Amino acid sequence: MTDTISSGPGAPKPALRPSQRRGSRKATMTASLFIAPAAIAYAAFVLVPLGMSFYYSLLRWDGIGEARFHGLTNYITVLTDSDLLQIIGNAFQLVLYFTIIPVGLGLAVASAIRGQMAGRFGTVTRTVLFLPQVIPLVAAGIAWSWMFASTGLVNQTLKAIGLSSWARGWLGDFVWALPAVGIIGAWVLLGLCTMLLVTGITKIDTSLYEAARLDGARPWHEFRYITLPGLRQEIGVCITVTVIAALASFDIVYISTQGGPGITTTVPGLEIYRLAFAHRQVGLASALAIVLMVLVLISIAPVQWFTRDKK
Amino acid sequence: MRTAAPNTLVARGLIILLMIVTLLPFLSMLSAALAPQGTYPNGLQWPADPQWGNFVKAFEVAKMDQLLLSSALIVLGVVPVAVLIATMAGYGLAKLTTNKYKWLYLVFVFGLTLPFEAVITPLYYEVRALGLLNTRFAIILPLIGLYMPFGVYWMRAHFLNVPHDLTEAAQLDGATRWKEFVLVQVPLARPAIMSLTILLFLWTWNQFLLPVVLVQDPMQRTMAGALGAFQGQWGTDIPLLCAGSLLILTPTVVLFLIFQRQFVAALMQGAVKG
Amino acid sequence: MAELTLRSVYKNYGEVPVIKGVDLDIGHGEFVVFVGPSGCGKSTLLRMIAGLEDISGGEIRIGDRIVNDVEPRDRGVAMVFQSYALYPHMTVYDNVGFGLKLANTPKDVRDRKIREAARVLQMEHLLDRRPAQLSGGQRQRVAIGRAIVRQPDVFLFDEPLSNLDAALRGDMRIELARLHHDLGATMIYVTHDQVEAMTLGDKIVVLDGGIVQQVGSPLELYNNPTNLFVAGFIGSPRMNMLPGHVDDLIDDQVRISVDGASLTLPLPFGSVSKGDSITLGIRPHALVVSPDGPLSGTVQLIEQLGNETVVRVRLKASELTVVLPGQGNFVVGSPVSLGFALADIHLFNADKKRVRRPS
Secondary structure, three states, X not given: OOXXXXXXXXXXXXXXXHHHHHHHHHHHHHHHHHHHHHHHHHHHHHHHHHXXXXXXXXXXXXXXXXXXXXXXXXXXXXXXXXXXXXXXXXXXXXXXXXXXXXXXXXHHHHHHHOOOOOHHHHHHHHHHHHHHHHOOHHHHHHHHHHXXXXXXHHHHHHHHOOOHHHOOOHHHOOOOHHHHHHHHHHHHHHXXXXXXXXXXXXXXXXXXXXXXXXXXXXXXXXXXXXXXHHOHHHHHHHHHHHHHHHHOOOHHHHHHOOOOOOOOOOOHHHHHHHHHHOOXXXXXXXXXXXXXXXXXXXXXXXXXXXHOOOO | OOOHHHHHHHHHHHHHHHHHHHHHHHHHHHHHHOOOOOOOOOOOOOOXXXXXXXXXXXXXXXXXXXXXXXXXXXXXXXXXXXXXXXXXXXXXXXXXXXXXXXXXXXXXXXXXXXXXXXHHHHHHHHHHHOOOOOOOHHHHHHHHHHHHHHHHHHHHHHHHOOOHHHHHHHHHOOOOHHHHHXXXXXXXXXXXHHHHHHHHHHHHHOXXXXXXXXXXXXXXXXXXXXXXXXXXXXXXXXXXXXXXXHHHHHXXXXXXXXXXXXXXXXXXXXXXXO | OOOEEEEEEEEEEOOEEEEEXXXXXXXXXXXXXXXXXXXXXXXXXXXXXXXXXXXXXXXXEEOOEEOOXXXXXXXXXXXXXXXXXXXXXXXXXXXXXXXXXXXXXXXXXXXXXXXXXXXXXXXXXXXXOOHHHOOHHHHHHHHHHHHHHOOOOEEXXXXXXXXXXXXXXXXXXXXXXXXXXXXXXXXXXXXXXXXXXHHHOOEEEEEEOOEEEEEXXXXXXXXXXXXXXXXXXXXXXXXXXXXXXXXXXXXXXXXXXXXXXXXXXXXXXXXXXOOOEEEEEEOHHHOEEOOOOOEEXXXXXXXXXXXXXXXXXXXXXXXXXXXXXXXXOOOOOOEEEEEOOHHHEEEEOOOOEEOXXXX
């Protein structure tokens, strides 16, 4: 056996052989076969409808008769009609309740308990706090309709502590119906946010707190300079989940108030449903749907951007 | 230096308070459900003569047995298929494609924040055109598509973490891509698949918008969708409504209590990744 | 018979070339080691042979078949991975038998082969365990077992010992050598560790920058490195390199000066010219203490290893490592003079190539 060796950068660079392209084409084929079913389902029931939504949004159409091209009129209506603007505003008001209550309370609990959720107590806590995540939102809506009813627990409690004058039919009240719906959402999301934040805080190195204390940090400083930055990702997750839940809410409102009284609790999701299937204004409903989608995207984008791991 | 002790007490107090707030609506419903029919019960008041029969009545009125079957059929139509094709696509996107196909993944991810309301109107016309309106397929087929962004995202994230060496070892062992997928990747992905299954089960069982829009007959709907109809029909009879609602949310709660750990893990990871 | 031939093999990642034209012949039953620093392309080359990387250019033959476009599973190769790549959800038995199962080997044949491999590797008692329950060395055996049962023409090893501790590494080295002897199969072994290369290889391929620097038996590489890279890479401790230049040519004698010392060497005519920059290489073991030696300096550091003594000696402009047998008696800071036999020096020209020594 002889060793015939010659190698060096001087040798000519060979062209790609055609058979190699065949190999990679085969790999692409295999990949397509794996991805195709999901892609087809996604295209058929998400991308195509989304495209249709956009197309409908440019029409004046009652869903039955002839459709007429309507340009951007529907969008102009969505962005100028005072009722529709109020409805969009309602969704953003819900964000205040859906997001701030769970995240605020969750942070308070998490920073106080700082991750001591082991053992039986932890298991019980987790189980109870996750219950609202497991039941249908519709059931939450019914439960809280009953809580807020004139003879419900909320009024019962108010009377018991001598605040009878505060008692009212909450969900039928022009001022209080929207906050009441907000409380329902907060109740649903509270446990999830709390557990996410409690779990997140256990991942913060405890020696950081000890170092901070040696540096003279007060509890507030520990929260501000260690807990909050350490939980940035979890807070981002909570905000993302809750903001989407608020802006795209439907089930809770449908069950508890049907959007009333008046339109004080109507949200875009409910209005899309009504416009499309009750009022037969498919074009306007679709324009609102597209606007809702865009609103969700632009509300989430900054949260994602701020809480992303910057490395 | 155990300055944490008082804090822990405060925190435990807070948590117990949260738990009470979480449980109160359920207890209030239970007490109302046990009140005599036709009466107007008080918020939280154990009735003198608990009417357990209300649950039987609600079970019959709501046709719970049919509802359970209908929900189960829908779940069986959605979850296995959605999990399978999401797993395949997740594997394909993580292991079989180069950066050149990143856009495909991004197209899937785009759907993650999409509110179902944004597509519900065209879905109605699409399902009608397919002649599926008022059948369970009106819920099943769209849900499979709507779950793809999350499912694919979820499974791809899992497969990205599987060492590439295993794929290559399987190739050298003579496995085709399909064999490798079935015999190596899927068994390894069991935890991720389990979580995805739990999440999709819950979302399907609790799905409300699609049944309300696409299926008129409550008996062809999911549990949650039927609950909407039940409320419409019996909304004024508080004891019956509460009894019915409690019955309808029992199946998932029971499953949750049994598989508490898996559910909690799935829901938390689901939120983080979604 | 499974000879392996590489003909001007190239590999580019996009625009970046990582293998720049490799030609290589590997005979049946040879144990060939690819060695080089990390990033030299040795693993890539191995993976191209396995079929796990596309070939950008050139041709790879196994036996008399061009395998460029043959799927890895059809090349008749088996590979042992650095990470072992055992399937975590399968028992050892199933891990070893996976390839046979895929090939639809009858169950009894499969069982026999698995048990035979387990016997050879002395891991019969591990067959029911899962990889997570095994130590590093045991996983290594399983990985090798998986390769053996397939009875491949060519075994490929990708740094298989780098995750083991030093003692185990020594044991496995001996075991691999025994395995090669028993199976008589062609084996290609990638490592960055020149000791592994020297002890295991029939033939060593030194790679750097995607180019084959030298191919030869361990002793050829040690005794006659063709260039500065190979000289520095093979041998431990590293060869000492002293920069210098050619002062004069007198007949067949060359006078060179290195770090203040002047040496006269017999060299064939025309191999160097007056004024050339050169590098003088001397292995640490080739240096001896001699009062009239040409290199003198002071002792900087002493390492007593028991059987030998490693001394760092500071010359005027550079430092030398000297390995002396036994337990020498040195004092840091004291002067020392070093000599060597002319046959033990290596001379490299400005192109880093070896200057041929007189035969």
